[in-house]
Amino acid sequence: MQRRALIVGNWKMNGLIAPSLLLATEIQHHFTANLPRYRGCDVVLCPPFTALHALHQLRESNEACWQLGAQNLSVESHGAHTGEICGAMLRDVGCQYVLVGHSERRTLYGETDQLVAQKVFSALRNQLWPIVCLGENLVERQQGHTLTVLQRQLEVVLSSLIEAHTSSDQLASLTLAYEPVWAIGTGHHATAAQVAEVHDRLRQILHQHLPASVADAIRLLYGGSVKPDNASALLTLANVDGGLVGGASLQAADFVAIVDAAVPSES
Ligand code: PEP
Secondary structure, eight states: OOOOEEEEEEOTTOOOHHHHHHHHHHHHHHHHHTGGGGTTEEEEEEOOHHHHHHHHHHHHTTTOOOEEEESOOOSOOSSSOTTOOOHHHHHHTTOOEEEESOHHHHHHSOOOHHHHHHHHHHHHHTTOEEEEEEOOOHHHHHTTOHHHHHHHHHHHHHHHHHHTTOOHHHHHTOEEEEOOGGGTTTSOOOOHHHHHHHHHHHHHHHHHHSOHHHHHHSEEEEESSOOHHHHHHHHTSTTOOEEEESGGGGSHHHHHHHHHHHSOTTO
16 A cells, blocks of 8 residues: 655654744755755654644744644643643644654653553644654563563553554554664664564554554654665665654755655655
8 A cells, every 4th residue: 555655754752933933944945946855745744832833823924845743742632731841832832743652751750551641632632643663672682672671561552552543544544663772862773673573563553453554554654864865775674664863854955855765756
């Protein structure tokens, strides 16, 4: 099945409003100058919360061919949750996508598989497309537990969605991002063989739990030290539908080069 490529820039906690606007504008200029090439792919920028509104306005005032995503959301929908941002607020500020369960949220802020599943619900309830991050840490990889860990992380999300009778359309709006924790921000990306093995297994698990049309529609991204010089080898593998890019998404030229590597020029 042909899935649209998706390349997501995760800016993490980097960028005040002015430089964020500058970065998005530079990226946008490149896309606008080569518009037909990018019609077949989705590009999503995930700036810090504080820059979402400004980037939304930039999108609205131009023929933008990128979409807006947030890096996290609350499981709650409103009320006494000081410091939290709910899905409706993200929709209100123009987000279409949201990252859920990034490894930094899991390791630094104690997010469990169960909390990640609840956040996926919050996203879907608010018509946001969740990009669910999954990945093993170095010890788990070295001890040969990679596939077991990923299966657990994915099945907690899938089983709660299935139990709640989530519609096929909503399930198909999920994206999974395989991000080995040891590869994030380290400069040590996974090998093509490692990525292929994991992505094949993830697709298999999807097929075990979901109707074939839904399992085939869900996009699988790779993330972890993706750079212009490795993007083509990693992001054009069968069963890899694009990438989640951290550090390299902070430089317009690098990010655009990664998008170019991931998107076949005829699309
Ligand atoms: C990320 O933060 O999701 C990520 C993949 O970071 P980096 O590309 O810097 O490894």
